[in-house]
Amino acid sequence: MQSITWLDRQLRLALIGLLLGWSSALAAIGWTDEERALLKSLQLESHIFNTPSASNRYADDETAVTLGHQLFFDKRFSVNGQVSCASCHIPEKMFIDGLPLATGGVATTDRKTMTIIGVSVSPWLFWDGRKDSLWSQALGPWESAAEHGGNRLQYARLIVEHYGDSYRSIFGQLPKLEDGTRFPANASPNSSDAAERVAWENMSAEDQDAISTVFANMGKAVEAYQRRFLPARARFDAYVEEVLASSNGIPQPRSLSKQEEEGLRLFISEEGGRCIQCHNGPLFSNNEFHNTGVPPLEGRTPDRGRAAGVEAVLADEFNCLSKFSDADPNSCEELRFVKSSGPELEGAMRTPSLRNITHLAPFMHQGQFSTLKDVLMHYKEAPQSLIGHTELTPLQLDDRQLASIQAFLSALDGGVDAPQHLIQTPSLP
Amino acid sequence: MKKNRYSTVFALSLATGICFTFSGGGEFALASSTMDNSSSGHDHSSHDHGDDHSGHSMNNGSMTVDVSPEQTSTSGNFVVRLDHGTDTLPLNKIHKCTIEIVDRKGSPIDGAVIMVDGGMPAHGHGLPTTPKVTKSLGAGKYLVEGIRFSMPGMWQLTFHIHVNGEKDVVIFNFKV
Numbered sequence: 001m002q003s004i005t006w007l008d009r010q011l012r013l014a015l016i017g018l019l020l021g022w023s024s025a026l027a028a029i030g031w032t033d034e035e036r037a038l039l040k041s042l043q044l045e046s047h048i049f050n051t052p053s054a055s056n057r058y059a060d061d062e063t064a065v066t067l068g069h070q071l072f073f074d075k076r077f078s079v080n081g082q083v084s085c086a087s088c089h090i091p092e093k094m095f096i097d098g099l100p101l102a103t104g105g106v107a108t109t110d111r112k113t114m115t116i117i118g119v120s121v122s123p124w125l126f127w128d129g130r131k132d133s134l135w136s137q138a139l140g141p142w143e144s145a146a147e148h149g150g151n152r153l154q155y156a157r158l159i160v161e162h163y164g165d166s167y168r169s170i171f172g173q174l175p176k177l178e179d180g181t182r183f184p185a186n187a188s189p190n191s192s193d194a195a196e197r198v199a200w201e202n203m204s205a206e207d208q209d210a211i212s213t214v215f216a217n218m219g220k221a222v223e224a225y226q227r228r229f230l231p232a233r234a235r236f237d238a239y240v241e242e243v244l245a246s247s248n249g250i251p252q253p254r255s256l257s258k259q260e261e262e263g264l265r266l267f268i269s270e271e272g273g274r275c276i277q278c279h280n281g282p283l284f285s286n287n288e289f290h291n292t293g294v295p296p297l298e299g300r301t302p303d304r305g306r307a308a309g310v311e312a313v314l315a316d317e318f319n320c321l322s323k324f325s326d327a328d329p330n331s332c333e334e335l336r337f338v339k340s341s342g343p344e345l346e347g348a349m350r351t352p353s354l355r356n357i358t359h360l361a362p363f364m365h366q367g368q369f370s371t372l373k374d375v376l377m378h379y380k381e382a383p384q385s386l387i388g389h390t391e392l393t394p395l396q397l398d399d400r401q402l403a404s405i406q407a408f409l410s411a412l413d414g415g416v417d418a419p420q421h422l423i424q425t426p427s428l429p
Numbered sequence: 430m431k432k433n434r435y436s437t438v439f440a441l442s443l444a445t446g447i448c449f450t451f452s453g454g455g456e457f458a459l460a461s462s463t464m465d466n467s468s469s470g471h472d473h474s475s476h477d478h479g480d481d482h483s484g485h486s487m488n489n490g491s492m493t494v495d496v497s498p499e500q501t502s503t504s505g506n507f508v509v510r511l512d513h514g515t516d517t518l519p520l521n522k523i524h525k526c527t528i529e530i531v532d533r534k535g536s537p538i539d540g541a542v543i544m545v546d547g548g549m550p551a552h553g554h555g556l557p558t559t560p561k562v563t564k565s566l567g568a569g570k571y572l573v574e575g576i577r578f579s580m581p582g583m584w585q586l587t588f589h590i591h592v593n594g595e596k597d598v599v600i601f602n603f604k605v
Binding site for chain 2: 038041123276277278280281286287288289333334336337338339340342344391
């Protein structure tokens with residue numbers, strides 16, 4: 001019966017005004033100096049990919065890139081003539097196969113295929129870091145029974161037969177392999193076939209070195225090729241430029257949506273997702289090893305990860321300190337000062353890059369999580385690890401906030417930055 | 430006539446709302462919006478992360494942590510100066526630094542045996558690498574190699590110095 005009083009109306013208007021002012025200001029809230037420094041540290045900068053590969057003097061040689069391109073796609077470098085690097089590192093699929101475990105080789109592997117995009121800056125390769133250079137990494141699958149299943153004697157003969165001119169123009173002389181008593185048909189120290197291991201042991205040290213040098217050079221050519229694949233600039237990088245260009249930390253224009261911005265805030269916040277603790281730097285990875293309590297696939301034993309990987313890299317015949325490395329031993333700092341013991345290494349895996357992450361499903365070392373939503377839920381709940389000790393603690397985030405972080409991750413998709421012809425299958429000799 | 434008052438009140442409230450937000454009131458609503466180093470970090474004491482860092486009783490607030498490159502050792506025997514060779518500490522890049530050790534009288538100390546450890550006290554974890562003193566450079570200076578800071582935040586390097594039967598510890602803090 002009575003209309004609202006004048007005071008009532010004043011108060012209602014005041015309340016609406018306050019709320020409107022507050023929310024519009026919130027929408028325009030910028031970044032502090034501290035946060036801007038963090039954003040800058042995440043920005044993609046092309047110069048980081050120009051660092052020479054200390055142990056590979058051929059890493060930036062154009063002819064090596066061409067040879068490496070061919071070796072990457074050449075299926076003859078396998079026990080059955082059916083497997084090349086591209087069988088699992090499929091160019092159209094961001095150089096992975098989209099499967100939990102790799103099946104493109106001779107048998108099924110124990111871990112998920114990793115992408116090669118942007119890996120040239122990582123000091124360690126594989127989930128457990130058991131190789132310390134891209135060139136020595138390539139040598140693993142070539143002789144692995146579940147993957148290519150071949151051996152270095154077989155490969156050296158293929159190089160002599162099909163790639164002689166190209167090899168010689170880059171690396172120099174090839175050994176003469178006609179003497180069957182000195183150079184067996186198939187031999188390797190890593191073979192699963194005992195006869196091939198014995199055949200290797202019966203070779204002279206000089207002949208073993210000659211073959212291993214050819215093998216190492218194959219890896220060095222493939223590294224030269226793989227170094228050309230970089231993650232491309234993404235919307236996030238444009239956004240950081242906009243923030244840094246603004247005087248008050250409020251970007252105009254804005255390359256991220258409001259939800260993505262909120263996701264980014266949570267990504268870098270210690271009280272939020274704290275993702276930046278490990279997913280930091282221009283590649284959104286510190287390339288370090290962390291136990292995040294991801295359970296193994298059904299029926300499998302928990303993976304020791306770095307605890308086993310560090311022993312392997314220290315003993316690797318092709319590591320930075322080996323005779324096949326081109327590095328000055330004093331510069332092999334990562335290997336010389338590696339953390340080689342401690343409970344933190346048990347079950348610890350290398351942090352993958354988050355660039356292009358929405359194209360790299362499934363996730364984790366055995367593809368245990370099919371979706372990013374599953375990944376984020378795992379981080380929120382932080383279950384106990386079945387091996388070692390998880391570094392995670394539960395996140396105080398609700399579903400909406402987790403969805404914001406997931407939205408932000410799509411702003412890291414820029415695709416690949418590489419010459420088009422290198423992504424295609426080359427003609428092979 | 431009353432319409433003028435309505436719009437005045439409305440405008441004043443709008444302005445108040447905006448000012449309130451920019452003065453920091455917005456932090457109430459954005460629960461985890463700003464990265465505030467002066468707030469306390471997580472309690473990781475329930476987790477065993479290997480290296481234990483005795484003496485990290487300070488919080489991780491950059492405003493209260495002493496990040497000076499010159500520190501006196503715990504028992505006062507030595508003064509140590511640390512030189513990173515750069516003002517910006519690199520993130521995720523293995524690097525070296527030099528330390529210079531002098532005694533209370535300012536005389537350089539050579540022949541010390543030095544062990545290095547450290548970590549991030551607020552996160553409760555140790556160093557990702559195993560840094561070592563690799564060279565005695567003379568005049569109390571030593572080369573320390575193999576340092577890597579693997580995430581942004583507050584780091585600590587602890588030097589355990591053994592010389593002439595004496596043992597002491599000096600701690601440096603860094604903001605990465």
